Amino acid sequence: MANKEKVIAASAKHPRPDRIFSYGTAGFRMKANLLDSVVFRVGLLAALRSRKLNGQTIGVMITASHNPPEDNGVKLVDPMGEMLDQSWETYATSLANATSDEALFTLYEKLTSDLKINSEAPARVIVARDTRTSGPTLVASLVEALTATGVELTDYKILTTPQLHYLVRCINTKGTQYEYGEVSEKGYYEKLASAFKKAMRSKKFDGGVVVDCANGVGGPKLNELIKYLGRGEDGLAIKVVNDDVLNPDALNVQCGADFVKTNQRAPPSVKAAPLERCASLDGDADRIVYYFTDKSGQFHLLDGDRIATLAASFLADLARQSGLSGKLSIGVVQTAYANGSSTQYVTEHLKVPVVCTNTGVKHLHHAATRFDIGVYFEANGHGTVLFSPQAIKHISQHEPSSPAQADALETLHSLTDLINQAVGDALSDLLLVEVILAHKGWSPENWLATYKDLPNRLVRVEVKDRHIFKAYDAERKLESPVGVQSLIDEAVGKFSKGRSFARASGTEDAVRVYAEAGSRGEAEDLAGKVASIVR
Ligand code: 16G
């Protein structure tokens, strides 16, 4: 039984501001100065979650990803390195909104009994944070909650979000048949580097890659990873830019994956030669997009859709070449934001099925587990590839019947280690893309030429109450307000290759409208029409 006095006294040091909090798509995220009580209360939930799972380790990540430097956030990681079970999100919200220290403790006890949690069970939590200056104070609030509830804690200090997910999975699979890797940051680098070398073998890189790290945690961690990759003659030349984590105000400012995707241009600080491969990470290194400028100076974005199509085509080829295609189901998971051309390319050209889910990593991740090889990416660059236990078994036990099969199989096998199975990981995805381009002998222009994106436009519409916008069909249609969907359908029908949808944002107080059509002008026009329907 938690010590009532202890919890209440500790909570009293973390008063709740007069605000309503909600555990959203990526946990709690807001101005850092509002987060103290929230993080304390997330600590209480982590204690409950770990005890419910009989002492399995739960992860807590303190980060606000691509948000501005003054923001921060907190999210929980479940034992296999996946996002917190959705049914627990409401408990997080309720704890965060409890109106007094006593009410908080009462709720804590109610959850303990409602969820049949053995309060004597062990509880273990690991925590990490990105490079934001507000991080250490927030970790201290978390520690107080964990101390008051008798939780065993390991503080991994500064890590990328995917590194924390990796560690959680390693800890909880240690000594089982699903052992994932060594429980240390070094183990993470070693695993990636060794898989990368195995995947490359004698293949050569055509030039290097410039990586913009958004002045976030990805910078120092990529610099560390490079030491493990080695810079031999045949090694990959990675030029790291925007890795200044000493100036806290530089984080995500005029750089990073979100800047590139939103503005459709390279960060001013990225100076690359024509046709040179460039990539941008976000502030906690779980998102990546590629881009380059062609010889005429025109900018081209290779976003999450492009990474998904590249990975799906390579993996489908490898499965076929290694003699496993009949045994492994391959699928791609996208959201409604995926460009229609990418979906068409996957289904019609690669002949691989596509599933569309709601926005947010947890939805895509879940859907991807239904395939033996599930490729999932959001257009914004969040994503990874999941291999089912069955797929891992086939890949490691298959007897190749020719040297070509053996070669493809070895590459496929190395990818199961190179690709982060816990969550989308910008560093792992970076190496994956580099491996694929080297194997295919492709320049970024070849990659871009696989299909032509439909012109599209995304607009943010401020509305009186976004909660009245209820979507269905993987957020592609609105069921309420009644009548709005038919107006949207009518507008879409007037455009060649038109497609549009409106959905309430899960992270901002607004509705987002996406539209694509045969030409840039039509896409703009359609977006404008749909925006005025929802406004
Ligand atoms: C969160 C999600 C991201 C999604 C975005 C959509 C995670 C880790 N992050 O940042 O995947 O694309 O929300 O935001 O799931 P929106 O609901 O405001 O459009």
Ligand code: ZN
């Ligand atoms: Zn992120």
